[in-house]
Amino acid sequence: MTLKGQTQTIPPRSGTAFTLSAGETLTVIDPEGGQVADLLAISAADTREMISSGRTLDYAETLYLSTGNLLYSNRSNVMLEIVEDKVGRHDFLLTPCSEATFRLCYDNEPPHPGCHGNLHAALSPYGIAEDAIPVAFNCFMNVPVDGETGRLKVLPPLSRAGDFIRFHARMDLIIGLTACSAPASNGGSFKPIQYRIGQDEFAR
Amino acid sequence: MTLKGQTQTIPPRSGTAFTLSAGETLTVIDPEGGQVADLLAISAADTREMISSGRTLDYAETLYLSTGNLLYSNRSNVMLEIVEDKVGRHDFLLTPCSEATFRLCYDNEPPHPGCHGNLHAALSPYGIAEDAIPVAFNCFMNVPVDGETGRLKVLPPLSRAGDFIRFHARMDLIIGLTACSAPASNGGSFKPIQYRIGQDEFAR
Numbered sequence: 001m002t003l004k005g006q007t008q009t010i011p012p013r014s015g016t017a018f019t020l021s022a023g024e025t026l027t028v029i030d031p032e033g034g035q036v037a038d039l040l041a042i043s044a045a046d047t048r049e050m051i052s053s054g055r056t057l058d059y060a061e062t063l064y065l066s067t068g069n070l071l072y073s074n075r076s077n078v079m080l081e082i083v084e085d086k087v088g089r090h091d092f093l094l095t096p097c098s099e100a101t102f103r104l105c106y107d108n109e110p111p112h113p114g115c116h117g118n119l120h121a122a123l124s125p126y127g128i129a130e131d132a133i134p135v136a137f138n139c140f141m142n143v144p145v146d147g148e149t150g151r152l153k154v155l156p157p158l159s160r161a162g163d164f165i166r167f168h169a170r171m172d173l174i175i176g177l178t179a180c181s182a183p184a185s186n187g188g189s190f191k192p193i194q195y196r197i198g199q200d201e202f203a204r
Numbered sequence: 205m206t207l208k209g210q211t212q213t214i215p216p217r218s219g220t221a222f223t224l225s226a227g228e229t230l231t232v233i234d235p236e237g238g239q240v241a242d243l244l245a246i247s248a249a250d251t252r253e254m255i256s257s258g259r260t261l262d263y264a265e266t267l268y269l270s271t272g273n274l275l276y277s278n279r280s281n282v283m284l285e286i287v288e289d290k291v292g293r294h295d296f297l298l299t300p301c302s303e304a305t306f307r308l309c310y311d312n313e314p315p316h317p318g319c320h321g322n323l324h325a326a327l328s329p330y331g332i333a334e335d336a337i338p339v340a341f342n343c344f345m346n347v348p349v350d351g352e353t354g355r356l357k358v359l360p361p362l363s364r365a366g367d368f369i370r371f372h373a374r375m376d377l378i379i380g381l382t383a384c385s386a387p388a389s390n391g392g393s394f395k396p397i398q399y400r401i402g403q404d405e406f407a408r
Contacts, residue, residue: 054299064354095258100280150268
């Protein structure tokens, strides 16, 4: 159970899920710096409605989302607004790392369920099927793109210890959140992620 | 019914669906030039397995896919390989245009079901739910990205009359394919798309 207002810790290479009510804020914190957190948002009223990278990038007209940008669902409804962002670089292109990612991209690493497996385990009690897990909003993930060639790289996050990104929920949500498991995303290290649910200072 | 080897025409602002067997090729043709075709691929054996932009971009390490690139499913299986490409610029970032796209982005245009609605209608007989429609591989769609700012633009396609892209199916698939309905994608015009299913010259 997530206690409102208290800072929760997600241990390295693991994930969790919790509910977030419309009007509440969710602060995702990188306590040590350089760590990615994959975030999924699913409508609590109908779990077929999920966060959509394709809708969001289309409407935002940018790959790099930050303060003021809205995160849309597959039904083009606003799920979350980014209301504060100390880092300014996050990824919304790539799917959560998975057992297949480790097989295909890290064949010298021991297999790991990855964020995909961790999100699936955490979201199973809410009835979310593994195949339904979409592209996550990858907080702090640093994926620069070469505009000429289209080439993308996964580089260490720009986040420093204590940096955070804060979201304002626009609908009742189920949130999946991880401390990412992929070496490249995290500069080769695995660290915890913290989060905190707050009351809405924006509706007042 | 799709006759193998014969060129089929998708009328402007409409869509269709058909099966494509492992080993067959699918050629998507822009007969007049400057027209986008949204392509979805779904496993015929299990329709929960679908084309995934996030998996594909992660493994390809580029936004701009062309000859030699593989299109992956949400289960990290190869669905299609691009085996020939006369254009070299396609989009795999944005979701098919929908009624909401028209409401949010084209408020001076009459509402239209868009590629999303057309794909949903065409794929309904195969049991594909509307919410399950993912980011499509948007043949000929020209979405340049500014690597510094992340800003993206939807510009007219680079395809000229008769240009095509050819895919090789690596599994038995259900394909959804459109002649795109969004003005910006098509340089303000709406034209037909053609396609042809062929035998596999690559397996010999």
